[in-house]
Amino acid sequence: MEHDDDRPPADAATALQLIRDQRAATVSRLEPDARLIYWPWGVAWLVGFGLFFLRYSPDGRVLVRLPDWLPLTALFALLVAAGAIQAVAGARAYGQVTGDSARRGRWYGWAWALGSVSVYAAVGRVSEHLPHDLAALLWSAAAVGLTGALHLAGGAIWLDRDLFRLGVWISVINVLGVIAGPGWHALVISVAGGAGILIAGTIARLRQRRRS
């Protein structure tokens, strides 16, 4: 190949196949595996909010006797892990590409960081004056609401229908969970939210497979 790669492709069909293969290979190598982007968040919500529901159940009950600190610690650790996995997968895929898409990704990352800080600053200020169950509802509803909105924005930025749909789903179940009330919100987010993210990741992966 070193010697004769200056030669033209054997025929038109070979040339077209070569173009298709190279483009598909490039696209699939330059984007991270969708499972690594979605699934860790799905697991974090499923397990984290699930533990929350079991320990801080509706109407002040306790379904499973877990240490007080465990649900929030587990949720936080799982969310940090999901963020780390996403960052590594993203950096490995896009790391050597600069330009408009890198800038888009960076600014989107800033939207998450700044949005979180501004929302949590307000929630933290208010929640200290609330009973525990309402404080927990406020925290998780604000976090999930922000997540839903940013997924909608992500769908708009990359014209990604699945990401946009996931944003719609997260926003709708957040409203339903808030109406259902403290305790129930965690159950709705754990089951419907966690499963929604896992399914969205599976759909995104299948799309990637079909393209390559």
Added chain:
Amino acid sequence: MTDLDPVIHAQARLRVVAALSALGDGDRITFPRLQELLAMTAGNLSVHLRKLEDAGYVEISKTHRGRTPATLIRLSRRGRLAFEEYTEAIRTLLDPSQLGPTPSKEQS
């Protein structure tokens, strides 16, 4: 297959151009990453990039990422156009019935 653009109509350069065409508009890729994607040796890739640059099909820029120097590559507007015309010509060769502008443009 005689009047096909001779710059692109060579296996290695066709692969280089096809790979670069898959990048987003306004994106550049580093030399080592492109080399890895194409599984070419550095010397071989340099030779082909030089030819593409001479034809005005790729833009090569030197920059610094942190302290390490980096070479960034992208398809020029002219290169993208030449690649589209080449792909169109190949398609017409395969199916002469669809002469003229084809509706099935490659989606990126």
